[in-house]
Amino acid sequence: MAAYEIEIILNRQLADCLSIPVFITDTSGNLIFYNEPAERILGSRFEETGEMSVETWSTIFKPLDEQGVALPPEGLPLVKTLGDQHPHHRTFWIESLQGKREKISVTSYPIIGRTGTFLGAVAIFWEAKDA
């Protein structure tokens, strides 16, 4: 069992201290950590689920545009960050499995370690100002 790089661990330490939802993924998009505020969005607890594959966690909520049309994955900030290793930001709607809709803003950034290596990505979900 390989340990996570220190830059990933420090991002989790930070996320643990924040009151905004934070999701941390590996370079493939697998969800390796989410903090307590993010548990409300996912509807599950990290202690119970542990890590989640990209296939599993990407289906837990559905991203929608202003008209309620489903957004393609490639339009989402985190997916973009995983693809190009750059930060991205976008405001959109999400619909949970229970059908509840919420307007959110998502900021994502890549974790580039000291050695210049791409190690994973972080997505921060903000409550949209005009929600």
Added chain:
Amino acid sequence: MIVSLKGVRGSIPTTGSETSYFGGNTSCVTVQEEDWFLVLDGGSGMQKVTVPDTSIKRVDILLTHLHLDHIQGLGFFKSLFDPSMEVHIWAPASATQSLHSRLSRYLSPPLFPVLIRDLPCKLTLHDIANSSFEIGPFQIESRYIIHPGPTVGFRVNGGGAALAYIPDHEPALGPSGLFKETKWISGFELVSEADLLLHDAQFTTKEYSEKFGWGHSSMEDAIQLAFLSNVKRLLLFHHDPSHTDAQLNEIYSLLRHEKGGLLPFDLAREGMEINLG
């Protein structure tokens, strides 16, 4: 593998009768196997280090990081001034500066009168990060660990034994203690199953609660890390400069009472020598 502790104090050297038992010199440990000689960190304890045999013509200095208490003895290490000696320094670079550039900030006027380029020995600098390398009979792993600035811990395998050396480390980084999942614990791979771990234990739990983010560990966290990783023996290292011998003995008695069943542990003491077989 013979491990000798030349300096076990943290932050700044202490002198005087109140700290003379555990010692006042800052981090420095030597490791010998066959005719190969390693020096782990160049704190003030390094002034006591001499190459054990005149037939040894190579010394490898492994620096965990470049905070002053880990390099202040470097300029007083005799082998650096011996033209017949081959000296290798292995230490972390930063994201923007080479090891040479970073080390030169100390080994140059006005902080030190001699420039690196003027040292008479045959000197080679090695930038390391999350690295694996071999030095004679030693197989060495370095990994970044939690401490301000680029800082690594070392695992030295040699002679059938494993030594883990992490003198400055804050594995908990906050009030919640260590993560439950071991792959989320800084330094876990380095220390796992080690025969001997020298680990930062600068603070008591109460002191640590007022010093989150300073880069150091509580003694209890160090013990917990060693226990979780099945370390065979732990030496609590990098004593706070404000801790007198009497205070350290008192703290140790309490720790033995509360944690003594977890694994064998002691307070590191300057002058200790451990043969790991």
